[in-house]
Amino acid sequence: MKIEYDVVIIGAGASGLMCAAQAGKRGRRVKVLDHGPKPGRKILMSGGGRCNFTNRRVSAQNYISSNPHFAKSALSRYRPQDFIALVRQYGISFSEREHGQLFCTGSAGQILEMLLAECRSAGVCLAFKTSVSSIERQASVRGFRICTAGESIEASSLVIATGGVSMPAAGATSFGYKVAGQFGIPVVRPRPGLVPFTLHPEDKTVLAPLAGISVKALVCTGSASFKEQLLFTHRGLSGPVILQASSFWQPGAPLTIDLFPDGNLEDLLETEQQTRPKRHVKSVLTEHLPTRLVQARLNEKLLDSPLHAISRQGLKNVADEIHTWNIQPGGTEGYRTAEVTVGGIDCRGFSSKTMESRDVPGLYAIGEVLDVTGWLGGYNFQWAWSSAWAAGQVV
Ligand code: FDA
Numbered sequence: 001m002k003i004e005y006d007v008v009i010i011g012a013g014a015s016g017l018m019c020a021a022q023a024g025k026r027g028r029r030v031k032v033l034d035h036g037p038k039p040g041r042k043i044l045m046s047g048g049g050r051c052n053f054t055n056r057r058v059s060a061q062n063y064i065s066s067n068p069h070f071a072k073s074a075l076s077r078y079r080p081q082d083f084i085a086l087v088r089q090y091g092i093s094f095s096e097r098e099h100g101q102l103f104c105t106g107s108a109g110q111i112l113e114m115l116l117a118e119c120r121s122a123g124v125c126l127a128f129k130t131s132v133s134s135i136e137r138q139a140s141v142r143g144f145r146i147c148t149a150g151e152s153i154e155a156s157s158l159v160i161a162t163g164g165v166s167m168p169a170a171g172a173t174s175f176g177y178k179v180a181g182q183f184g185i186p187v188v189r190p191r192p193g194l195v196p197f198t199l200h201p202e203d204k205t206v207l208a209p210l211a212g213i214s215v216k217a218l219v220c221t222g223s224a225s226f227k228e229q230l231l232f233t234h235r236g237l238s239g240p241v242i243l244q245a246s247s248f249w250q251p252g253a254p255l256t257i258d259l260f261p262d263g264n265l266e267d268l269l270e271t272e273q274q275t276r277p278k279r280h281v282k283s284v285l286t287e288h289l290p291t292r293l294v295q296a297r298l299n300e301k302l303l304d305s306p307l308h309a310i311s312r313q314g315l316k317n318v319a320d321e322i323h324t325w326n327i328q329p330g331g332t333e334g335y336r337t338a339e340v341t342v343g344g345i346d347c348r349g350f351s352s353k354t355m356e357s358r359d360v361p362g363l364y365a366i367g368e369v370l371d372v373t374g375w376l377g378g379y380n381f382q383w384a385w386s387s388a389w390a391a392g393q394v395v
Pocket of ligand 1: 162380
């Protein structure tokens with residue numbers, strides 16, 4: 001059966017639904033195809049079920065891309081306040097957490113329901129459990145033929161909104177990269193981002209007793225550094241600061257971790273040495289840090305020494321063990337648990353204003369499938385909304 005639409009969008013996730021609603025509102029006949037049984041599965045999982053749907057302070061600097069300027073235009077045309085206005089229009093209550101992150105007070109399902117309501121009112125047709133078997137460019141007209149098991153659809157615009165490859169259990173596939181390959185569009189090598197680190201066996205043994213401990217830490221890798229909570233787990237290192245660093249980490253590179261980033265332990269120890277010289281090193285450190293963590297970083301003999309028995313250099317060495325911990329992760333937990341994919345369809349061949357391919361007119365890519373990856377904190381959804389909105393005005 002041959003059917004005609006103006007726009008076919010592959011992927012009913014955050015960006016696909018947003019783009020569909022925008023294009024539908026302009027009177028375009030829109031069909032969204034998704035291989036999964038239901039839409040927006042990652043939206044439902046996001047933000048611990050509360051969806052960190054945007055961030056009050058968004059700029060292109062919060063994104064990783066081979067083309068760092070690419071995200072600027074879309075982010076400035078559809079801003080966090082535009083999405084917040086939509087959320088308010090639907091009466092969804094939300095709250096602000098640290099670093100300007102906005103979360104639903106109720107559930108992530110409200111954001112998905114809002115997007116579906118927008119699609120319904122715009123007359124968008126949604127099809128689930130529908131896999132695309134082939135895509136052909138129509139030579140005669142400016143358009144595409146998209147074949148599924150039951151249909152052959154013709155559309156003048158084709159939007160790839162299939163997301164990254166993280167979390168295959170939530171329906172992620174490399175379909176978007178394959179479509180790019182079909183049309184000769186390069187893909188920047190994908191890798192897992194916002195993902196916990198695993199440890200080499202020797203570090204794992206030493207750190208195993210720390211599982212469950214969470215401390216504020218400054219983590220540096222390459223030229224990137226973040227200060228947030230670090231969580232020791234049974235598998236390795238996690239928590240917001242580790243997820244942030246993971247998106248910048250290169251395999252084999254070390255992490256430098258400051259476990260007491262808001263203070264100066266050397267000064268603190270010296271002051272204590274002068275005022276209360278009989279105190280033990282351990283009792284000073286455990287005033288500020290969890291005992292198990294202190295025990296894992298320093299040897300028992302040193303910890304049990306009175307401060308007066310330690311030289312100035314000795315105190316500096318103690319402080320360094322906490323302030324400058326160098327560790328080389330064994331790897332990451334990979335796509336199974338990664339929240340995002342760093343890399344993706346190379347955006348250098350796309351218009352930053354419309355998300356349309358320069359070489360394949362009528363072909364668009366939006367959201368995480370592109371080589372634009374946000375930090376942790378609502379930036380990835382904002383990119384999904386902004387890039388989808390930009391394409392939605394022109395498809
Ligand atoms: P998205 O992944 O949303 O949608 C892609 C769609 O394409 C899916 O419906 C999928 O089924 C479909 N698809 C894939 N392959 C297909 C194929 N071959 N054929 C047809 N359909 C196909 N971000 C944020 O800003 N704040 C947050 O709180 C969180 N939290 C979070 C938690 C967890 C657990 C994860 C995994 C991710 C997050 N994220 C996040 C990231 C955020 O979810 C992500 O960046 C956006 O959903 C990306 O939107 P897209 O529309 O690009 O892809």
